[in-house]
Amino acid sequence: MVCLRVIEEYAHENNIPIMLSDGIDFLTDFIKKNDIKRILEVGSAIGYSAICMAQVSLDIQVVTIERDTLRYNEAVKNINDFGLNDRIEIILADALECDISGDFDLIFIDAAKAQYIKFFEKYKSNLAKDGVIISDNLSFHGMVDNMDSITNRNTRQLVGKIVKYIDFLKNNLEFDTEFISIGDGIGISRRKS
Ligand code: SAH
Ligand code: MG
DSSP, rough: OOOOHHHHHHHHTTTTTOOOOOOHHHHHHHHTTTTOOOOEOOOOSHHHHHHHTTTTTTOOEEOOOOOOHHHHHHHHHHHHTOTTTTTTTEEEOOOOOOOOOOOOEEEOOSOOOOGGGHHHHGGGGGGEEEEEEEESSSTTTTGGGGGOOOOOOHHHHHHHHHHHHHHHHHHHHHHHEEEEEEEEEEEEEEEEE
């Protein structure tokens, strides 16, 4: 039996950016308090956050998408080890190229940061009426608030995309977003009433 600690260690040793512990605590608390049952995750990595979310309650179902085969295989193994393969469906695909049916109470976006607007626009049609879209890594290791100190050009570009996504959320006509500086920065978007 694998425990979450083992998955965390594997992630750190292999540079896999799983959620930080205060972020995951916040997310699982949020799921509990808001009675969330159907979750769609964009970006499974090795299944860590999907497993944490599914463990909140026995009646939670998770659909999660990962495009990297190695990570997908590791996630499948971890999900099986936790006996969660009946409640976590993992899909090997690029999330921008696959179609998911059904409505979700929570859509958790935690994949390629440069594509967040696209993920949001694509999957908002899978959001239940009172559902929420949560986006991770909006502070990107604190770099979003310190753009000037970034010397690497690719990093600057990536952080620029996150800044654009934050603007997109702030100016969105359909959704209101609450920004929380927990973990690596989280956005919680709800349809305007
Ligand atoms: N949610 C995970 C961490 C995800 S890391 C956790 O906290 O445990 C981000 C993952 O998103 C990476 O494994 C990466 O391969 C995947 N990813 C990035 N862009 C993607 C895309 N377009 N479609 C599917 N997966 C994607
Ligand atoms: Mg993340």
